[in-house]
Amino acid sequence: MSLFKQGRYSGYLRPISYLIDLSIINGLAILYFFVDIEPKTFIVFVSVSWIVLSISSRFYEVYRYTREVTIFALSLRQMVLFTLIIFAFVGFYHNLSIYPITVFKYVLISFLLIISFKFALYYLLQKYRMSLGGNYRKTVIFGANKKTLALENFFTQNPEYGYIHKKTFDFKDRKKTDLEKCFQYIKDEAIDEIYCSISELSNSQINDIADFADNNLKILKFLPDNKEIYSKKLKYEYYDYIPILTLRDIPLEEPLNTVIKRVFDIVFSSLVIIFLLSWLTPLIAILIKLESKGPVFFKQSRNGFNYKEFDCYKFRSMTPNKDAHLYQATRGDQRVTKIGRFIRKTSIDELPQFFNVLFGDMSVVGPRPHMVSHTDMYAKKIDKFMVRHFVKPGITGLAQISGFRGEVETDKDIIGRVKYDIFYIENWSLLLDLKIITKTFVNAIKGEDKAY
Template sequence: MNTFKQGRYSGYLRPLSYIIDLTIINGLAIFLFFQHIDPYFFVFVISSSWIVLSVASHFYEVYRYTREVTILSMIIKQLVLFGLLMFAFSGYNYEFNLHPKTIISYVFSVFLLISVFKFTIYYLLQKYRVSFGGNFRNTVIFGANKKTLALEGFFNKNPEYGYKHKKTFSFKEKNSKALEESFQYVLDEGIDEIYCSISELSNNQINEVVDFADNNLKILKFLPDNKEIYSKKLKYEYYDYIPILSLRNIPLEESINMFVKRGFDILFSSLVIVFILSWLTPLIAILIKLESKGPVFFKQSRNGFNYREFDCYKFRSMMPNSDAHLYQATRGDQRVTKVGKFIRKTSIDELPQFFNVLFGDMSVVGPRPHMVSHTNMYAKRIDKFMVRHFVKPGITGLAQISGYRGEVETDKDIIGRVKYDIFYIENWSIFLDLKIIFRTFLNAIQGEEKAY
């Protein structure tokens, strides 16, 4: 089902910017300005401080609609802060004997090179969009008035920002048929982002647009006016001088958060694979083979980030059967083997998914992925189910430690799971991940009622 697939911004630009900037900062210091200081100590302290400083000052939050004057002000602000940081470093480590003139020359040299690099990337991306048609987002606008016409003009007059405006819909009559036709257009034309003027739609229509965007993985943004929008979080942005509100702010769309989460996933999964799976896998394999014929591992297609299918791995806990890809295990399921009951009760059967984490298909923590057949069914039946696919699926998740693990017996189970998953997506932090992992470990030791 390609209906739900959606293009994404590149997640590599900001990590690449961090790497290049840190190379400039440390390279100039070690090889040109401060050749006599301990390079390892300097690199550790200054690199760590730069990352913390950049996150706090939002130095790398440059978007396609960010203006040059804004970028310049960010560079000047960072220049001042980094200068103060270097003088603090010099004062605390006075034995390095760093002269103020040398520090000032170093800071200005660093920011000259960083500024050149930052604006070069900015203009190269604009050239790439205009000349080669890459890195574009297809847009539509719901509602026609002065504000939406201004936004349409912004899209059409500034191709370098990477927006292809397809159509503006007018809803003067406020009938549901016109809204349904616009939804179909969005699906047929592969639209990425919907911009909605609140004053041109009724409250019911706005609710329909929100539900449609959530259920079809479309980014929804609003042009604010005197009506109220009810949401937990709103992100306020400017396109030129036009204010835009994003209905859902997803922390894991920020590159630094993606980098932190991916780094944690690689580290944690590597530790589990090396120190647990390396010796546990042969033992489990022997037990599985002694009880029943068939493979040691069970492979199943599931839907992950951006609705992309991937092969999810588990230790086989059932007798080989043709229904494994269609039906979940139920209480007293005759397909489950004796070894399977033990490894399912203790969640050992899920451990091979750490290879999925290492390969990048999954995360340690996130919404649990469903079988493809179940995903297709729930996507049509359960409101906002598709929001779960805005992030990578996880081995464990907030819903699983909150009583929504295992078999989905009624729609109430999947609705509750979706609510917890959306809360996790909108409120992610590395500390929340650690809390979920700790609770998962405790639950595995204590045993869970629905672990069958």
Template sequence: MSNFKQGRYSGYLRPISYIIDLVIINGLAWLYFFKEFNPIIFSVVISCAWIILSTYSRFYEVYRYTREVTIITLIVRQMFLFTLLLFAFSGAYNYFDFLPIVIIKYVLATFLLIALLKFTVYYLLQRYRLAFGGNYRNTVILGKNKQTLALENFFNKHSEYGYIHKKTFNVKDRETFNLDSCFKYLNSERIDEIYCSISELSNSQMMRVIDFADNNLKILKFLPDNKDIYSKKLKYDYYDYIPILSLRDIPIEEPVNKFLKRAFDIVFASFVIVFILSWLTPIVAILIKLESKGPVFFKQSRNGFNYTEFDCYKFRSMTPNDEAHLYQATRGDNRVTKVGKFIRKTSIDELPQFFNVLFGDMSVVGPRPHMVSHTNIYAKKIDKFMVRHFVKPGITGLAQISGFRGEVETDKDIIGRVRYDIFYIENWSIFLDLKIIFKTFISAVKGDEKAY
């Protein structure tokens, strides 16, 4: 199962770029504007406006395959919108009486520095990939035709983009091509991205490839050489002049969304740790110790983001036993202590996981992580189970508030859980997180009948 682990993704570059650009915007404002008045209002408003504007204009959506001309277009468009924003701000606040020439000088200086930074990072990453072979992704192509050969040529010619092309499979050669052998190759060679020619694969082959990608944490993209694919809701990109379609768009992967979710996790987890766990932990610890011998906290390995293992923490609710890492608690389980029944019913036993959130292993909301032994079983048995590992696991989730909490009694339970988890991953929003947290709190107060 270690084949599922992925890496080499530079997910922190965009949040860092946001921070540096905001420093430039506010730093130059000190030089041009902040000589005779308090800059706080300007800084707060212009920083918030920049983040909203950048999200709308997709200013930070620069990928390894993005062309320089596209980056220039993004910069020019952002500069024009930012200039209009500054003039509107100056007109709305008479207190900030900016001269037009001062605004223009400020905008030009700001965007000269931002453009310099953007292209510096862009070219440094390319040099890093060429010189050290870092920040790369292994690719294969399914299908051999004029368009797939053009894509293969793109990968081989432009190594600065960080793609290492391993193999192109000739799907129509029935003597040499076999999907099962292909799947073994994809896992053994640790392939990150699969590119499919839609016209080369049959519907049944396509469904098998989609299922394999979902269950093995592979990114799947398509070359749109079949008109039927345009009827689907897919993400459209260009590699040079070659159109590429992505099967699954995950909102949490967007830099702004990733930043918002992580910031919310840190703030929420810190609040719970400081204002609840600080006084509740000693009380629960005393009750646990009075009833049974053993540690206060229970540590268990779980699978998280990209299938990596981490230690998940809970208040101990059972008498120490050798089966805790193998079997879930069942209704009437004699391993559960009296104190354990109460803290499990009220979900107090889960509260130490807010430390996991603070450490970055978990999120407040996300698919619930399973025991490693169970994950290994479900990954082989339940279709699309591995899709849950495209995001961080959560203390609570959409499946848990929708009736799929606790013991997995039948395959129907885990299938329902996976269905809700995938819906959450593909439809995430901060408001959905808040709704899930609210419903979880209500369920904890009432007492969930599946919490035993």
């Protein structure tokens, strides 16, 4: 077994690439080519322009299966567009007297360094996968035909891309094929990605595989043909020259979106901790202690990102009891104290979770985490419940502002919660987060019927 991490590293590599590239273009400009410019103005203008340009041109969307020619094409397009941006800056500040030849030299040298770094990182990561076995993904294929054989050959003959192909399931004799045995193999071997040939599978089998992938946090992709795939969002990718379809596109899997959300979480949680919790915590602590014996904070294990358990913190709102980790508070629950009713009604009891956000276990906005016992129960009975664990859990979420907070009284409550959570995961944006936070604040002031 490899000593190195299985999975993706792009969440770390792309932000680092942004920082290095920005350091190159700003450092060369200020220290060598444009020494007479005002540094702050240039850095702000060029850095913002570079980030916006990179997002629109997909300059940093380089994956393990991306070909060198694609990387070169992305770099060439970025260089041309960046040249226009620099000329726009020089034209606006025409009094700088910067000659065109100087701009061309600056852009050329900058991109030689950037491309050199980009390809060095690309080849080093391939060497790392081949020699040390890190950054790999285990795969299986459902269906055997020419297309799946080509994909299998791609996996086995290109170890530098970091795929370890474990098995191809032949569905020629559909009566003898037992999907449950296939699913058990995937669990036993800790498979990461499932690839399906649509032409080899029936519609019911596709639905069963999609449900299994969602409920077990597996990436599901398809080799397309002329059959329909019932999905709202499909994403095309190419492995060498083999087209692959991804059933679910999750915006927060994009490294830049992950960085934006994490920066927002750190800034927002820090402001709440400094300006609210710093003085509110002692007051709440005194009120809790005056009414009942026990700790000020309540700690509970919950499932978070990728189903990992973490300790979720709250202000204690109940008298200490052995059932606190098993049963949710219900309407008129005798375990809830007087101060507990107030802090639960106003959601003040949730505020310590901003420390969970700062530590990286949670996000300000996301699917609400459940108790471990409840997660296990709902995962078995509620379809697609596990999809919620593709992102970090949140202090508040779209389901909570849509009437699905608090006690789960019927299966309809949890099904509605999962529906809104999946919509949030597939349609995340920073504006959506801000809307949810605003609505949560308004609801806290007004009070909610299920906040008990």
